[in-house]
């Protein structure tokens with residue numbers, strides 16, 4: 001008797017375990033969070049600051065890669081079928097790909113964080129001896145580096161907050177509290193950067209890729225870019241840049257880890273200076289901007 005019941009019980013055991021597994025509805029599933037895809041790494045920071053534990057963020061342009069040369073991979077486009085929102089920021093690659101990205105998933109909310117902010121044209125600064133190059137194409141050529149201006153990031157944060165509330169109104173209060181805390185951190189960062197750069201005497205800096213135009217505008221600096229309209233400079237343009245660097249007493253050329261430093265090295269060698277790397281795409285956006293301001297201040301005070 002005992003033996004027979006024992007056998008039945010053992011035989012049923014897997015089904016009992018299976019049933020228990022099915023009825024465990026309270027276990028938090030990863031699908032409980034909003035799946036948000038962004039174009040670049042700093043946007044992941046923005047969405048996570050506001051979404052907190054309620055979001056899972058994927059990034060299209062992987063760390064170390066350059067948005068300027070990026071194209072979405074097929075598996076990245078396929079993964080968008082799981083996304084609740086795509087947060088764009090007005091990068092050149094988006095111009096070519098955003099329609100494709102949107103069409104991968106009709107249920108995905110498309111969030112444009114250039115909304116409500118004014119972008120300046122790319123390449124306002126002209127070096128002496130440089131020919132005027134009209135912007136390519138018929139449309140305007142806005143500077144896409146809007147994530148490097150704390151003031152403009154506040155506008156982007158507001159847009160991201162509104163999108164999260166639209167997708168998940170149940171957590172509105174959390175998103176609002178997170179937004180308030182992020183906004184307060186941005187204000188504190190802005191005040192710190194103003195203070196850090198106030199003591200700087202030389203206001204001009206030279207950089208390979210012109211990512212810091214809004215930052216320079218916001219804090220009264222002047223950016224001189226080695227790249228001309230997104231291209232390597234011609235020999236004549238390079239010569240003009242080198243003499244400009246000499247005239248301005250520039251000792252440091254800023255470059256970034258995501259791009260070639262070859263031309264920056266060339267200019268640095270010619271002026272007897274050095275190349276310093278600062279990344280516009282670091283994951284801890286807040287800390288990175290504070291550190292970049294410190295680096296600029298040190299270099300420009302020398």
Ligand SMILES: [Zn+2]
Pocket residue numbers: 067068145209210211
């Ligand atoms: Zn760039």
